[in-house]
Amino acid sequence: MQEQNSSFLTKVKRDKYLLLLLLPCALYYIIFKYVPIFGISIAFMDYNLFKGITESDWVGFKYFSMFFNTPDFWPVLRNTFLLGLYKLIFGFPAPIILALLINEVSKSFLKRFVQTVSYLPHFISNVVVAGIAVMFLSPTGGVVNQLLSAIGVDRINFLVEASWFRSIYVTTDVWQHIGWGTIIYLAALTAIDPQLYEAARMDGANRWKQTLNITLPGIAPAIVIILILDIGKILEIGFEKVYLLSTPATYETADIISTYVYRVGLTQGNYSYATAIDLFTGIISFIFIVAANSFSRRVSGSSIW
Amino acid sequence: MKIWNRKLGLLALAAIITGTLLSGCSKENAVKEENHENVALGKEVTLEMMTFSHTNWPYKENWPIYKYLKEETGISFKVQPVMSDYTTTMNLAISSGEIPDLMMVNSLNAANTHGVSGAFVDYFEHLDQMPNYRKFLEDHPEVKAAILSPEGKNYFMPLYGLEQQSRRSWLYRDDVFEKHNLTPPTTYDELYTVAKRLKEIYPDSFPIAVFNGLSPLVNMAPAFNTNSSYYYDDEKDEWRYGPTEDNYKKMVEYMNKFYAEGLVAPDFMAHKRKQFNDLLLQNKSFIASDYIGIMDELPLMLGDKASEFSLDYMVPPVGTPDGKSHNVFAGLQSDGFAVAANSKERDRLLQYLDFLFSPEGIELATWGREGETFTTENGARKFNVDYKEFGDLRTKTGIATIGAHTVLDMTAYESMYSPKMREAMKIAPDHETKPQPRLAYTNEENEVLSMVGETVKKFHEEQIAKFILGQKPMDDWDAYVNEVNKLGVQQVLDVHRSAYERTQKFLNEAK
Numbered sequence: 001m002q003e004q005n006s007s008f009l010t011k012v013k014r015d016k017y018l019l020l021l022l023l024p025c026a027l028y029y030i031i032f033k034y035v036p037i038f039g040i041s042i043a044f045m046d047y048n049l050f051k052g053i054t055e056s057d058w059v060g061f062k063y064f065s066m067f068f069n070t071p072d073f074w075p076v077l078r079n080t081f082l083l084g085l086y087k088l089i090f091g092f093p094a095p096i097i098l099a100l101l102i103n104e105v106s107k108s109f110l111k112r113f114v115q116t117v118s119y120l121p122h123f124i125s126n127v128v129v130a131g132i133a134v135m136f137l138s139p140t141g142g143v144v145n146q147l148l149s150a151i152g153v154d155r156i157n158f159l160v161e162a163s164w165f166r167s168i169y170v171t172t173d174v175w176q177h178i179g180w181g182t183i184i185y186l187a188a189l190t191a192i193d194p195q196l197y198e199a200a201r202m203d204g205a206n207r208w209k210q211t212l213n214i215t216l217p218g219i220a221p222a223i224v225i226i227l228i229l230d231i232g233k234i235l236e237i238g239f240e241k242v243y244l245l246s247t248p249a250t251y252e253t254a255d256i257i258s259t260y261v262y263r264v265g266l267t268q269g270n271y272s273y274a275t276a277i278d279l280f281t282g283i284i285s286f287i288f289i290v291a292a293n294s295f296s297r298r299v300s301g302s303s304i305w
Numbered sequence: 306m307k308i309w310n311r312k313l314g315l316l317a318l319a320a321i322i323t324g325t326l327l328s329g330c331s332k333e334n335a336v337k338e339e340n341h342e343n344v345a346l347g348k349e350v351t352l353e354m355m356t357f358s359h360t361n362w363p364y365k366e367n368w369p370i371y372k373y374l375k376e377e378t379g380i381s382f383k384v385q386p387v388m389s390d391y392t393t394t395m396n397l398a399i400s401s402g403e404i405p406d407l408m409m410v411n412s413l414n415a416a417n418t419h420g421v422s423g424a425f426v427d428y429f430e431h432l433d434q435m436p437n438y439r440k441f442l443e444d445h446p447e448v449k450a451a452i453l454s455p456e457g458k459n460y461f462m463p464l465y466g467l468e469q470q471s472r473r474s475w476l477y478r479d480d481v482f483e484k485h486n487l488t489p490p491t492t493y494d495e496l497y498t499v500a501k502r503l504k505e506i507y508p509d510s511f512p513i514a515v516f517n518g519l520s521p522l523v524n525m526a527p528a529f530n531t532n533s534s535y536y537y538d539d540e541k542d543e544w545r546y547g548p549t550e551d552n553y554k555k556m557v558e559y560m561n562k563f564y565a566e567g568l569v570a571p572d573f574m575a576h577k578r579k580q581f582n583d584l585l586l587q588n589k590s591f592i593a594s595d596y597i598g599i600m601d602e603l604p605l606m607l608g609d610k611a612s613e614f615s616l617d618y619m620v621p622p623v624g625t626p627d628g629k630s631h632n633v634f635a636g637l638q639s640d641g642f643a644v645a646a647n648s649k650e651r652d653r654l655l656q657y658l659d660f661l662f663s664p665e666g667i668e669l670a671t672w673g674r675e676g677e678t679f680t681t682e683n684g685a686r687k688f689n690v691d692y693k694e695f696g697d698l699r700t701k702t703g704i705a706t707i708g709a710h711t712v713l714d715m716t717a718y719e720s721m722y723s724p725k726m727r728e729a730m731k732i733a734p735d736h737e738t739k740p741q742p743r744l745a746y747t748n749e750e751n752e753v754l755s756m757v758g759e760t761v762k763k764f765h766e767e768q769i770a771k772f773i774l775g776q777k778p779m780d781d782w783d784a785y786v787n788e789v790n791k792l793g794v795q796q797v798l799d800v801h802r803s804a805y806e807r808t809q810k811f812l813n814e815a816k
Contacts, residue, residue: 046748049400050422071760071792134580139571140511159575160774247574248518248770251763263763264755273755 043276063276072260080256080281083242084234086170092230094174095181096223100211102182103189115186119179130244133172134159159245162252168245169254184226185219192218221302228296228304232289235281257281349379350650353405355398356708357640358386361696368703373674377665380650380657382407384708399424406648407658409640409707413452413461416643417745420460426644427458431655437662438462441712449815450808451637451743455750457811462642462658466671466713467705470695471596472733473524473632478591479617493528493559493624496592500568503591513569514590516576519766522556524594527631527738528624529556534762535801537742544802546794548765549786552625559624560773574770582606585616592619597733601694601723618729621736631738640707661711670710671717678702687720695721744804753800757793765789 012019038053043063045056067073098118105111121129136143137158145155158164196214205213239258246254257277265274297303358364364386375381387394391411398404399419408425410416419425432439442449445465452461477489485506490496500512515521523533532547547553563569570576570584584590585603593599593616600616607614621630644654660666672679672686678698679688692698695705695718703709705718719727746754768785771777777785 048418048422049396050419050424052400052402066756070756072763131577131579134572134575134577137572157571157774159572160770161776245575248766249574249774249776251767251770255763264759270751270755 040275040279042272043279045272047272047275049271059272063273064280066273067277067280072255075252076255076257076260079253080235080237080258082253083166083169083237083256086166087173087237088230088234090170091174091177091181092227094178096185096219098178099182099185099189099219100215102186103215104207104211115179115182117179118182121176122180124176126238126240127244129172129176130241133168133245137168160247160249162250162254165246165250165253169242172241172245181226184222188219188222189215220300224296224300224302225304228289228292231292232285234288235285349375349381350653351381351383352407352648352650352654353385354382354407354409354708355385355387355395355405356409357391357411358388359699359706360388362699362703362706363388364706364708365703368706368709369677370670370673370703370706370709373669374657374709377669378657378660380653404645404647406645406650406654408643408645410461410643411640413639413641413743413745414751416461416641417454420454420458420643421456423646424643425460426646426648426651426655427460428462428644428655429457429459431652434652434655435659435662437659437666441465441662446812447740448637450812451740452641453745453808453811455745455747455804455807457807457814460643462644462711464638464640464642464707464711466710466715468635468638469715469730470598471635472730472737473594473635474597474729474733474736475524475619475621475632476593476595476597476600476616477619478585478615480613480615481588481591489619490592490622491620491630492622496622497559497562497568500563500592501566504566504568507588510589510591511567511570511573511584512591513563514581514584514593514595515569515573516578516581518574519769521573521594522560522769524621524633525556525560525624526553527633528621528628529553530625530627530629531556532741535798537801537805539739544798544805546798548769549789549794552628554779554782555625557769557772558779561775561779564773565775586614597726597729600726600729615725617725618732620732629738631736632733634737634740636740637743642711658711667710667712667714670704670712671714673702673704678704686717692721742805742808744801744808746800746804750800750804753796758797758800761789761792761794761797764792 041053042056044058044060045053046059046062047053047056102111102114105114135141137145139145139155139157144158149155156164158168192214196218197210200210200214235257237256237258239262242254242256243259243262246259261274261277264270265277293303293305356364364384366384371382371384385405391409392415395408395410395415398408404424410419416425420427428435428438448463448465452459452463454460481487481503482489485502487499487502490499496513503512504510519533526532526547529552531550531552532545534548535544535546537543538545560569564571564573570580570590576584581590581593581595582599582603585593585599586607597618600618603616604614621632623630642658644651644658648654661670672688675681677689678692679686681687688698692701698704698718698721699706705713719730722730768777768789772779772782772785
């Protein structure tokens with residue numbers, strides 16, 4: 001015991017500068033991520049801003065049962081889940097495909113150009129993206145409808161049809177984030193040993209076979225980790241773009257947990273209720289991520305922990 | 306936040322220096338006199354104020370209006386201007402316990418919630434110190450009815466005047482109407498005919514411009530003698546829910562017809578202000594329902610090409626025989642002042658606010674200083690020529706910005722309107738609904754409003770939207786009424802009724 005302690009201390013002493021480098025990062029997590037966790041307690045309180053956390057009255061699970069009992073609970077949960085799921089199904093593979101395509105481009109100038117252009121939309125704010133969508137999808141002057149009528153299809157009033165909402169949301173989302181997502185895969189691609197490709201070519205593999213048997217397995221660990229993280233984010237649909245793109249006619253598919261929280265919790269100053277709902281989605285996301293991780297560990301052997 | 310607010314030392318220092326300069330008293334006296342007894346004007350203090358700063362006229366420290374107010378009252382402010390997300394910043398200040406002496410709160414509800422927990426001063430307890438405020442409330446019972454807490458107290462000091470600028474109204478392109486020899490409609494049938502005619506002349510157009518979800522219906526409802534939400538019916542002295550009434554159905558039928566025949570833009574619900582403006586500016590819409598101010602604002606956007614573009618006030622068309630030719634009164638300002646309960650200079654501050662309700666205070670806040678912001682010619686006042694429009698006046702002097710007034714005499718700004726707008730502002734009050742009561746709700750009532758009320762509202766909006774878009778046949782109306790009632794309309798109505806009765810009781814007791 002004694003020895004272990006002293007060896008620990010000597011290690012600390014030896015690495016003190018390295019540990020010092022770690023300090024800001026640790027402090028960041030403690031102050032901004034761990035301390036606020038105690039704020040969760042307001043989900044179980046009749047929280048009053050002026051009285052604060054210490055003096056507000058406890059109400060137990062009142063706000064949770066309130067949420068479960070509202071008639072909006074199931075529709076809102078279903079919409080959130082489906083929107084997240086579609087976003088995962090279409091948004092997750094898109095950057096992988098783009099990364100593979102970019103990787104096949106041999107001219108390095110063109111490669112960089114495509115990459116830069118594709119990740120620029122990531123920096124456009126949601127307000128602007130929603131504005132672009134409204135303009136493009138306009139049933140009268142919008143580009144999309146002009147194309148549709150040019151090929152003889154009836155014009156579609158996209159923004160007031162509940163059935164179109166998810167497609168619009170997911171499409172704009174893929175467009176916004178596809179380039180950004182490729183960055184990590186392109187980084188993973190550079191780690192693949194070029195000798196593997198040479199060997200494959202010797203064996204007579206064409207480009208498709210090379211992609212299938214070398215490139216994809218090469219970035220598989222990165223894919224799995226991103227997938228697990230994305231699964232954890234299924235219920236975390238941002239508020240802004242949904243709010244901007246939805247109209248009363250599309251509430252059926254567009255009303256999600258965060259817009260519900262905005263309407264009922266925040267605009268009414270009902271912080272406890274908003275926190276309770278947030279905690280609920282947090283717990284579901286946690287279950288998702290743990291399940292995905294253990295599933296992946298069993299099936300593919302690679303996992304986050 | 307802490308560093309920002311903790312400036313007791315600075316405050317003392319400011320008191321010492323200014324005290325010595327102005328009243329010539331010794332340093333010790335200046336510090337000692339900083340207590341509640343001495344509220345005589347002249348001794349200067351600097352207090353903290355948090356207020357909303359509009360992006361079009363952001364707060365400037367050297368705005369003359371605050372200088373004038375300081376000269377008059379001896380109070381100057383260290384202002385924390387907030388540009389966006391006022392609610393969050395306000396709540397942060399309250400929850401951190403560092404509440405500024407004077408604070409703009411952006412809803413009656415917020416003032417009441419925090420007031421009842423002890424954060425803010427109850428003005429009613431200090432009315433003996435505030436004769437002008439007391440008189441103002443006596444003269445404006447509708448304002449008094451809109452500022453009470455559920456316990457009949459008052460933590461929210463109203464702002465009065467600017468709401469006249471945000472009038473809703475119907476407008477039409479008088480140049481286009483004249484060109485084709487058309488007359489502005491007075492009924493919804495005429496509205497339909499004239500819009501049809503315009504559509505024939507301009508096939509690409511959507512003659513009636515409305516935008517932003519179902520908000521157009523809010524201003525249309527009075528023409529059908531109904532309302533887009535819960536409302537107090539003066540004539541029958543009862544609370545009602547508009548969206549299930551037969552008259553409301555008639556309004557929806559008209560909208561459905563307008564939509565089906567392309568008289569409104571097919572995606573008007575998704576339109577924001579930009580698309581709305583574009584339709585009008587590109588000669589694709591000729592009749593609009595919006596704020597009255599766009600009459601003067603839109604031509605400015607066209608710049609040199611504006612020569613032909615002309616909007617004018619249109620008397621609101623009537624939809625049903627019992628409908629009224631009314632626009633919806635947008636309501637009193639939602640912002641108001643709250644005074645921190647633990648402010649060291651509470652009495653001085655109350656005196657300051659009371660001054661703003663006095664005739665001299667209103668005049669100063671409205672006009673500024675003679676010779677500096679305005680001049681008098683032949684007995685008539687005129688603003689300095691530097692201020693070409695109302696916005697100019699605000700940017701350059703701070704006059705009529707939030708935080709620098711409680712009451713404004715809006716007639717003063719008439720000279721800054723175009724002649725047409727001036728004319729419209731004269732007619733507008735005759736075509737306006739009475740303001741709906743703004744009520745204070747208890748916590749339990751608020752819970753019903755946010756839970757049941759929001760569920761009802763969402764269902765109502767969704768269904769009405771589908772009726773208008775023809776995604777649902779009008780025959781389903783009765784089923785919709787049943788369904789929405791089942792969601793708890795009555796419960797919400799009861800909340801409004803009891804809150805209203807409570808307010809009436811407080812008002813009658815005070816008499």
